[in-house]
Amino acid sequence: MVKVKIIVSYKEGVEDPEGLAIKKSLNLLNFNNVKNVTVSKLYEINIEGDSSSVKKEAEEMCDKLLVNPVIHKYKIEVEKI
Amino acid sequence: MVKVKIIVSYKEGVEDPEGLAIKKSLNLLNFNNVKNVTVSKLYEINIEGDSSSVKKEAEEMCDKLLVNPVIHKYKIEVEKI
Amino acid sequence: MKKDEIRIAILRIEGTNCEEESYNAFKILGTKPEYVHVNELSRGLKKLNDYQMIFIPGGFSGGDYVRAGAIFASRMKGTISMDLKKFIDDGKLVIGVCNGFQVLIELGFLPGINTDWSEKPQAALAPNISNRFECRWIYVKKEKNSCEFLKNIDDGKIIALPIAHAEGRFIFSKENEKKYLEHMIDNNQIALRYVDPNGNYEEYPWNPNGSLYNIAGICNENGNVFGLMPHPERAFSRYQHPGFYRNLYEEPGKKIFKGMVDYIVKKF
Amino acid sequence: MIEKIDERYNVYRIKIRSMEEQDLLRISDQLSLALNFEEMLRLRAYFRNLGRDPTDVELQAIGQAWSEHCCYKSSKFVLRKYITGIRAKQVILTGEDAAVVEFDKDHAYVFKMESHNHPSAVEPYGGAATGVGGIIRDVLCMGAKPIGLVDSIFFGNLNYPYDSLPKGVKHPNYIFNGVVSGIRDYGNRVGIPNVAGITYFDDRFITNVLVNAGCIGIAKKSNIIRSMVDRVGYNLVLVGGKTGRDGIHGVTFASKVFKTGENVEKTAVQLGNPIIKEPLIHAVLEAVDKKLIYGMKDLGGGGLSSVVGEMCLAGGVGAEVHLEKVPLKEKDMSPWEIWISESQERMMLAVSDENLNQLMEIFSLWDLEATVIGRTIKDEKLILYFHDLVVMDLDTHFITSGPVYCRPYVIKYPAQIKEDMIPPEPNYNRVFLNLLENPNIASKAYVIRQYDHEVKGNTVLKPLVGIIGKETHGDASVLKPLIDSYRGIALTSTSNPKLTSIDPYWGAMSIVDEAVRNLVSVNASPNSFADNLNFGNPENPKVMGDLYEVARGLSDAAKYLKIPYVSGNVSLYNETNGESIPPTPTLMGVGIVKDIRKTVSSDFKDHNDIIYVINETYQEMGGSIYYDLMNYRSTIVPKVDLEKLNKSYKTLLKAMDKRLIKSCHDISEGGIAISLAEMSIGGDLGLEVNVSEIGNIRSDFKLFSESNTRWVIEVSEKNERDFVKMFSNLNIYKIGKIKDNGEFKIYDGKRLLINQTVNNLRRHWTMFPVEESK
Ligand SMILES: Nc1ncnc2c1ncn2[C@@H]1O[C@H](COP(=O)(O)OP(=O)(O)O)[C@@H](O)[C@H]1O
Numbered sequence A, B: 001m002v003k004v005k006i007i008v009s010y011k012e013g014v015e016d017p018e019g020l021a022i023k024k025s026l027n028l029l030n031f032n033n034v035k036n037v038t039v040s041k042l043y044e045i046n047i048e049g050d051s052s053s054v055k056k057e058a059e060e061m062c063d064k065l066l067v068n069p070v071i072h073k074y075k076i077e078v079e080k081i
Numbered sequence C: 001m002k003k004d005e006i007r008i009a010i011l012r013i014e015g016t017n018c019e020e021e022s023y024n025a026f027k028i029l030g031t032k033p034e035y036v037h038v039n040e041l042s043r044g045l046k047k048l049n050d051y052q053m054i055f056i057p058g059g060f061s062g063g064d065y066v067r068a069g070a071i072f073a074s075r076m077k078g079t080i081s082m083d084l085k086k087f088i089d090d091g092k093l094v095i096g097v098c099n100g101f102q103v104l105i106e107l108g109f110l111p112g113i114n115t116d117w118s119e120k121p122q123a124a125l126a127p128n129i130s131n132r133f134e135c136r137w138i139y140v141k142k143e144k145n146s147c148e149f150l151k152n153i154d155d156g157k158i159i160a161l162p163i164a165h166a167e168g169r170f171i172f173s174k175e176n177e178k179k180y181l182e183h184m185i186d187n188n189q190i191a192l193r194y195v196d197p198n199g200n201y202e203e204y205p206w207n208p209n210g211s212l213y214n215i216a217g218i219c220n221e222n223g224n225v226f227g228l229m230p231h232p233e234r235a236f237s238r239y240q241h242p243g244f245y246r247n248l249y250e251e252p253g254k255k256i257f258k259g260m261v262d263y264i265v266k267k268f
Numbered sequence D: 001m002i003e004k005i006d007e008r009y010n011v012y013r014i015k016i017r018s019m020e021e022q023d024l025l026r027i028s029d030q031l032s033l034a035l036n037f038e039e040m041l042r043l044r045a046y047f048r049n050l051g052r053d054p055t056d057v058e059l060q061a062i063g064q065a066w067s068e069h070c071c072y073k074s075s076k077f078v079l080r081k082y083i084t085g086i087r088a089k090q091v092i093l094t095g096e097d098a099a100v101v102e103f104d105k106d107h108a109y110v111f112k113m114e115s116h117n118h119p120s121a122v123e124p125y126g127g128a129a130t131g132v133g134g135i136i137r138d139v140l141c142m143g144a145k146p147i148g149l150v151d152s153i154f155f156g157n158l159n160y161p162y163d164s165l166p167k168g169v170k171h172p173n174y175i176f177n178g179v180v181s182g183i184r185d186y187g188n189r190v191g192i193p194n195v196a197g198i199t200y201f202d203d204r205f206i207t208n209v210l211v212n213a214g215c216i217g218i219a220k221k222s223n224i225i226r227s228m229v230d231r232v233g234y235n236l237v238l239v240g241g242k243t244g245r246d247g248i249h250g251v252t253f254a255s256k257v258f259k260t261g262e263n264v265e266k267t268a269v270q271l272g273n274p275i276i277k278e279p280l281i282h283a284v285l286e287a288v289d290k291k292l293i294y295g296m297k298d299l300g301g302g303g304l305s306s307v308v309g310e311m312c313l314a315g316g317v318g319a320e321v322h323l324e325k326v327p328l329k330e331k332d333m334s335p336w337e338i339w340i341s342e343s344q345e346r347m348m349l350a351v352s353d354e355n356l357n358q359l360m361e362i363f364s365l366w367d368l369e370a371t372v373i374g375r376t377i378k379d380e381k382l383i384l385y386f387h388d389l390v391v392m393d394l395d396t397h398f399i400t401s402g403p404v405y406c407r408p409y410v411i412k413y414p415a416q417i418k419e420d421m422i423p424p425e426p427n428y429n430r431v432f433l434n435l436l437e438n439p440n441i442a443s444k445a446y447v448i449r450q451y452d453h454e455v456k457g458n459t460v461l462k463p464l465v466g467i468i469g470k471e472t473h474g475d476a477s478v479l480k481p482l483i484d485s486y487r488g489i490a491l492t493s494t495s496n497p498k499l500t501s502i503d504p505y506w507g508a509m510s511i512v513d514e515a516v517r518n519l520v521s522v523n524a525s526p527n528s529f530a531d532n533l534n535f536g537n538p539e540n541p542k543v544m545g546d547l548y549e550v551a552r553g554l555s556d557a558a559k560y561l562k563i564p565y566v567s568g569n570v571s572l573y574n575e576t577n578g579e580s581i582p583p584t585p586t587l588m589g590v591g592i593v594k595d596i597r598k599t600v601s602s603d604f605k606d607h608n609d610i611i612y613v614i615n616e617t618y619q620e621m622g623g624s625i626y627y628d629l630m631n632y633r634s635t636i637v638p639k640v641d642l643e644k645l646n647k648s649y650k651t652l653l654k655a656m657d658k659r660l661i662k663s664c665h666d667i668s669e670g671g672i673a674i675s676l677a678e679m680s681i682g683g684d685l686g687l688e689v690n691v692s693e694i695g696n697i698r699s700d701f702k703l704f705s706e707s708n709t710r711w712v713i714e715v716s717e718k719n720e721r722d723f724v725k726m727f728s729n730l731n732i733y734k735i736g737k738i739k740d741n742g743e744f745k746i747y748d749g750k751r752l753l754i755n756q757t758v759n760n761l762r763r764h765w766t767m768f769p770v771e772e773s774k
């Protein structure tokens, strides 16, 4: 069994309304030195099998489901469990 | 300036419909060896100032805005930038 | 082709939830709409080829988890997208409303810049700038465009339609933005743009999601694939329009639906 | 005391027969049964008589069935006395999961409202979402198509200082956003329009948020399905989600008071899964249409235990259930956990052998699980197996024969009449603008727009009405449920904790009055109500006294008007550290619109039309937002004259039927001034009004009094004579005219009390909680 961690975030320059909203809320809560917030999604996927082909498979998952390359970038990490 | 990374995920035993829906979709896309999917949020927060009190501040942010301890667990990392 | 011979497939999977009103709209216009579950297509129980038009209704397909429309699109990628490509190449109509628009973008059938089917999405419908789901009536202006079936509405006409979505901000990647936008303008692919009541291209809330160039609805280069965020099926009868109790007799959605049907009657 | 029955399985025998009295309570605690001493004694006697000890499965089943939540042991008495007895000919069926009331010759509407307070206090997002999910199932399981949602939600003030929060309590801001997102995400995803509700702020809800969710559906009368099975040899088919450890002890949890800092059982919390529910609705309705389902009930509080027990009891049969067949989320669950789990998104169907295959095919198309887990039997017993082991064998009558208490109560007579006098001001511009910004008056667009209120395309009158981009509050929303008929359903929800806490009796009458007003405002005839009674700890006689008085008020009003309470729910123990919520009854009101083409909205329509106020305005400032804002007190709350209410609403409906009324808005929180403002905002039209005639009281009271049974209406000059004639037996007051100059002026005689522009009013009214308009 391996665990694949995929972090999907917005590309530089793509506006992230959730991040902006959270920044605003934090500032209103008197966290005045918060300058910037971004929000990403972290998918943790448990996959049966060995880790050799997993990275490629994860890329395919991003391609087919998890990512829209117009707005997203992603990072994959593989971990044996 | 420091960057605080906060990962908020569901506690063990809290069933997350999003994870379930993604697992189903991946299985239907023929990723048959996907056994489990969880989805967490990763907040990256840039804070002005030094890193000494930042961890405590981040905890307070979780407490006030980002986390409900009944269902969530979280992890904080601080990074100088 | 006679109206009552026109078969329209209203696609659905778990979470599509505007199929009933869309079905009713086509029914009232005298065609033969039919609910078609994606499972029925992938299990071979029904065939796309039997229909003249595919209508992908609004809703929250697959819960809209991951991204709006992503799960529905991925389900189609796995099974029927080749059939869909052929369907489009045959010149038949494919319409996506709201969630359906998101699906067509994710599938790469829209905007279809320099291609009929792009393997990767060329655009995105990103979260609304307000960071909220918004349900409200807005105005769109019909632009000069190549959708034959929008001819019932004059160019430059302003119509009111309702929107209800959390992810409707039409955008391109920064590096392609200028090029693609110009291409779409040159090819008359921009069908509807958000405006204020006077026809000005205004910001929020008139542009309810922050779309690039106030884009509300687009078609492919051939004009037979059409996607829009507003819901014409919720503006079909006079009594759905918020102006009815102010004695306005407007049925903007009906014009859009009727245009599709008239077009099929003429063409096939 | 406890011993394993069988090596292989996690099933225990509890030796209750030989237990000392002090051990009885300990075992109730240890197993989280939430049964009290007398109840445990009764159990011991029962099993002594039976000559054997119970299993843990049996005790858990009884604990669920006897909980406050399931058997209404504290409130049954009050409900029977006041609420459930009101008869009316339109009622088809009550006492099941949701009420069935006649809509037209062939159709019925089906509805209910239910509280989901305790779960929402612990986990606002999931608690509110599952509240919506649960109420949808209640309507669906009657065989009805859900067509509308209502949510009434109560919070502490959003500007409450963080430092004053009790330890472990989340800020109202967090709870508010969580609750609204939960309702939004669930409702929008299942695709049922959310068309009405209440958003209310008061610091007495800081530790105990209230979430009351309502749902209405439409069904052919011939498709109505009972929540029971009375035939032997029918399959019990469990459909929808899998069963997990989530939600275990939810009902006993809802029957306890909170202590802050207490570790909440995480298992009581769920997020809900709308993407199982959405296809479940399609599949169930298809099966209903094909007449494949004989009996149906949703799984809510108490899980399988409640659902199988209640379905059988109602039909006079028993059941055999095989717990190992239940599809599980976690493999190692014990039989008792399976039996009482409250996992969401499940329904129980009773299906004949003959129809079983066809039913299974429908569910398979939608990728939904459907499993036969048992069969009905002749003996009125519930027999549970876990593989080959019998883990429960009990009489259905005993399980469901929970105790009924007649708890002690004291009625708090409103302290002697006491009224502070606010010093008058030269004009009321400042007060007026402050009122417009008051969270209980200000625009709720921030909430309403996050809910899809138009999905399905049947929302004829939306919760926000008026010129596109300038919308104002409507009084009730109108749905057109049938494609080939202009008959409509109007929905509203009302509550007023400020009034009910000063005077529970008159406060309760007032919320009935408001429900009637709201429905009539849109040209709907009030047809039936659901009531939700949210109170503190019933073991406190004062709380019980409030409950009695509220019930009596609700009852007196409805009896006179002949509008029945057909469904509802009671939520008690809304108390933390001894701090109780104010008595908070909420109503969901349903009205019938004879012809939706004659629906009336609240936004002003035309320049120069005439503005009338219907009925008198009194000095009844107790519980008013004006007094609250100024921090003054009065115990004189608005009264209701039922005869006048009855007469006025019927006359108004007649006038609307003749199309004499161009717009109508009831007068409630904030008084006439606020009603006029809302009408101006939505029509983007000004006015010039003089309130000198409307009552013999101070100017500020004329503006801001919340006296009952009043409406503001717009008539054209052309129709004025007919209108006045029609209202000859009531007091009506011509107060002024609509103006298209954008100015908003209210005089009292020669005094100019308010001098504003419509744009400025809109700006203040939409400030909360974020700036909505441009
Ligand atoms: N939580 C909510 N969900 C849906 N609709 C809401 C909610 N809160 C308020 N509304 C709607 O906002 C409008 C104004 O509410 P309110 O001020 O309570 O009405 P009223 O003027 O009758 O007192 C109504 O149409 C009501 O249904």
Ligand SMILES: [Mg+2]
Binding pocket: D474, D475, D518, D665, D666, D667, D668
């Ligand atoms: Mg009202």
